[in-house]
Amino acid sequence: MDDSNGSNVFELESTDDGEFYQAVRHSIMAMLVTVVLYMISYVILRRFKRPHVSNISSEDITEATVYRITVCLCSFTLSVSLAASLLLPTSIISRELVRHWPSSYYIKWINGKLIRELWNGVFLCSNLSLFVLLPFSYFFLESEGFTGTKGMVARIKETFTVLVLLSFVTFGCSLLLSKMVTSDHAPLTLTLVISTLFSGW
DSSP states (O other): OHHHHHHHHHHHHHHHHHHHHHHHHHHHHHHHHHHHHHHHHHHHHHHHSOGGGGGOOTTOHHHHHHHHHHHHHHHHHHHHHHHHHHHHHHHHHHHHHHHHOTTOTTTTTOOHHHHHHHHHHHHHHHHHIIIIIHHHHHHHHHOOOSTTOOSHHHHHHHHHHHHHHHHHHHHHHHHHHHHHHHSTTHHHHHHHHHHHHHHTO
């Protein structure tokens, strides 16, 4: 009885250790992939940036900081795009590698759980980049602060204000279009809305 209990405890501990090491491996792989893709994206953006952007005066600390933050955010979004583009062929290649060398020590850690975690991470980062980071980068770069205010904090406040207003307008337009499409009088309602917009009322 004691031996069986001891073996069960040992199996439970070994299972927990295996799950822990697997989670650590997955985290390390995700971090390495993110860092490599981010570096590639940063090099691409630095290569294709506009010439006059390089002439930002080093004395203007605010403009230089805003530019650096924008480049970092855009580099992250580009790395997410690269990851989304490479995820499908990587999944296919990894599946074939595991199929041909199932007992290899360097290949067997590529399992379905790792691929699913990468897919979920890329999906989450894609939505975050598309709906938050890219609009924030654009408005942050174009912001100047509210009237009578200067500095980084003023530009961040203006950016968040514009983002909130844009989100309300987008949500309202999407809700209006969905109501017009799903209603029984959708063609008539759509015609009235378009005629109102173009008539200047």
